[in-house]
Amino acid sequence: MLEKAIVLGCSAVGAGLAMIAGIGPGIGEGYAVGKTIESIARQPEAKGDCTRTMFIGVAMAESTGIYAFVVALILMFANPFIGKLS
Amino acid sequence: MDGIGQGPKVAFTLPIFGGIEITETIVIGWLIIAAVLLVCLFLTRGLAKVPTKKRQIVAEMFVGFVNNMVETTMGKRWRHYAPYIATLLVYAVLGALVSLLGLRSMTADFNVPLTWALMTFILITFYKIKSGGPGGYLKGFASPIPLMLPLNLLSEVATPVSMAFRMFGNVSGGAVITSLIYSALAGLSKLAHLAFDVGGVGFNVFQLFIPAVLSVYFDLFSGCIQAYIFATLTMVYVSGAAEEE
Structure with missing residues (x-):
């Protein structure tokens, strides 16, 4: 029981x-959006291109955050360490 | 917190091959397909060369939007990709927005975005082989120097994985945060003695309006933006794979 509690607690800390x-x-993303706004202010006619490129870049930058989130989700809901106690 | 992170429930079991489990996701997916089919049938009824009905103008606006998007992102000769992109867009937007009806978002099930990402991956590989030939495709992994082989392989696999996880992470992240907010607001209402029990159904005053405001971001905005990003990335990757020398 104590081992399980330790594993669960450490998993919660790890998720955080x-x-x-x-x-x-x-x-x-803040940097990318800021730069995009700067360039749109300088060249308003390139708004479409700038926005599209920004979305792609922002989506790329977001990947690492999403990976971390998936790790946190796994730790919270599908804990792989609980099964190793036995 | 119930039901979040537990995966979709099994709706019913098909009694063939020892029982195939049909989950909520599949049921909702087919409901969306039926709804889209009905809307399309309604919008395209009685088409005229010069539109006189409002519904034809709506349909033309949507088709024009997707055609324009495909043309500006991929170029004119990729115009035939518009139907695929439109399908992805509509399915992804509606799949995320069904959570507004109280159903489970379709994209909160990892199988769905993974399927779309694998479809895109197959397209990318197809166009890479088509433009460079099988030899050129294999040689591309060892460029610029053979030492880069493992890194190139890794980045090849990372493309569909990151696309799938991005879609899944955003939608299910919204679901997790919404459920956390709901339970926090329930606790707050109890603290402020504003939690009532109406005929066996818990009723918390703080849960009334605050989640609606946040839902605009986490469900509406996030769902639409992620669908748009998924479609854009598909277009960029596919047209990029075909133009590689």
Whole structure:
């Protein structure tokens, strides 16, 4: 019972720690959007191209955050370590 | 927190091959297909060369939007890709937005975005082989130097995986956050003595309007943007694979 509690608690802490990865995409996406707005302000006629490219870049930057989120989800709902106790 | 992260429920079991389990996702998917079919039949009834009915203008607007998107992203000669992209868009948007009706979002089941990502991956591989030949395709993995082989293989596999996880992560992340907010608001209502029990159904005052505001972001905005990004990435990858030398 104690072992299970330790594993569950550590998994919860690990899930929280994994989500620290959200900082990176946040900064990156903010930077990308800011630069896009700058370039749209400079050349309003290129708005369509800028926005489309920005969406692709933002989606790329988001990947790392999504990976961290998936790790957190696995730790929370499909814990792989619980089965190793036996 | 019930039901979140547990995967879709099994709706019923087909009694062939020892019982095939039909999950909620499949049922909702077929409901969406039926709904889209009905809407298409309704919108395209009585088409005229010069549109006189409102529904034809709506249909033309949507088709024109997708055609324009495909042409600007992939170029004019990829115009025949518009139906595939439109299918992805409609299915992804509706699949995420069914959560507004109280159903489970289709894309919150990892199998669905993984299937779409594998479809895109097959298209990418097909166009790479078509443009460079089988030899050129295999040689592409060892460029610019053979030392890069493992990295190239990894990035090849990472494309569909990251596409699938992006779609899944956004939608199910919204679902997890929404359910966390609901349980937090229930706790707050209990603290403020604003939780009532009406005929056996729990009723928490704080749960009334706050989740609706957040749902606009997590369901509406996120669902539409992710569908758009998935379609855009598909177009970029496919046209990029064909133009590689």
